[in-house]
Amino acid sequence: MSLPNTLSYRDAGVDIAAGDRLVENIKPFAKRTMRPEVLSGIGGFGGLVEISKKYREPVLVSGTDGVGTKLKLAFELNRHDTVGIDLVGMSVNDILVQGAEPLFFLDYFACGKLDVDTATEVIKGIAAGCEQAGCALIGGETAEMPDMYPAGEYDLAGFAVGVVEKSNIITGEDIRPGDIVLGLASNGAHSNGYSLVRKIIALMQPDLHAKFDGERTLADCLMAPTRIYVKPLLALMQNLPIKGMAHITGGGLLENVPRILPPDVTAVLDGLAWQTPRIFKWLREQGNVEQQEMYRTFNCGIGMVIIMNPNHATEAVAQLASFGETAWCIGTIQPRTGDEKQTRIG
Template structure:
């Protein structure tokens, strides 16, 4: 190579034109997510959002997350259309449990070489997740970094900001013995436990394209996006006193539910109160995974836990079912004995 030859950024592996094309591709999808509070969205150096005057004492609630090693399966299966939904759901479901209405979301997409078609699919999924949760996609960052990632791979991160009236922040402090624990069904493994999922796939070597659960293939079940619980639960909070909520992510049921419980109580969960989906039974058998390890690794079919007073439980179930959720009464709150673990799955 001529040492005196003129070099461009493209010669170094970064294609500015491809980045510009991606921005143009995603603008119409981002536009559909806009909220009245958004003053400026994609294209500026920063997104501007005002806080609605309906809040007297607004408190901002923020959350950030990624998609984890589920992305490795997305690369292998060439499925890029739903991991963006996962990205949004992992953050908006988290801030939701404190009573927050998601306001806006920003994403970070990093790769070695930008594949505009694949990246467009990813960000269309992000926009879909935002639209379905009423959250504005106001910006993001696409980083093309040659040598940092293998060809065909990328990483995702994102964060959401929401707002809640100070007097309506959900802390779990009012949870008492006798309260009822409701479980909202998941879509599958969502975005957690995928290092173990991939290990089980490696051991079992299944045909991922074969029919598995009804018309869905095993790949369909494994890649099903994280369920968005925002709109049904925001509506529930308007109608019923929701005492506590837990998004069942990394750590499964046994490690996430205690995060919302006062120190003097235990959530006693009845594993027979819902049917564990076929995917989790397949994972348990394929990996010879012990039952308690399943409950502390996967959501096992319960993606969100809601705690309400016993007197409100039936009304809560009815409202959530009417909103399209599959809901079960999965347990009760009781007094804690000593230092026992705060969530018992039996």
């Protein structure tokens, strides 16, 4: 086989001009997320952010995550506008539980061939998530890698950094028997358990575009983006003492709540204490999934857990409601008498 007279990077499948167009497309959306601490953002080799002088002993808190196989559903439905919110939510909610205020976020978008319109939709969603979290989108990486991904598919990763006053780090070490467990409502499955979701869809072949919950279709419910709890909970921390928080992600309620508990206590939750979104009932019935497996796989309607003194519970629920969050008292902290599991749901 003879070679052409010249070869270019574009001949090999990488379109630098497309990447440049994407950067120009996303600059206005990133600009809306800027914070006073940001010294340089999109376009440089690195983003520069100073730490606010309001912190006496600042501690940086970092987190990273992806969207997982929810992306496969996004490809099937050709819906790319909300997975960026999922990406931000997975990381900022994680660092929030230690009391951190998210400062900035970076994304990694990888594909085989760059579709500028699709990538723009995704990164617009990332910027929207950053606005919800109050953090700055200061940069990222777009990697076009021919032959690495099937046509029309991409992968996402995100990285968040926040800051907390050292004396205000939430560790869970002060959690005691008698404390109350509050649960904040989720938007749905958020970004966890989608391998099981997709298995159920493959087996049952439902009409994803049929009306399912009021005016929302089944696809709408399955693609609902991760709820970002940053601003309401940062405000709550300013007014009331919080002993522990858990972001309910992979592993569901049964695996995430124990991550913040001292070894001598257990959380006993009442599964009837909150309103379970219809999507979880549908998944359980369509997939014939046992209830404990549901609690181990999905958030089942609770996206964030807060543990605090019961004297503050009523005020906390009211304040969260003023920020548009629905919260319930879903359980209590009890002594752990043996080697029983640290979260039980009845």
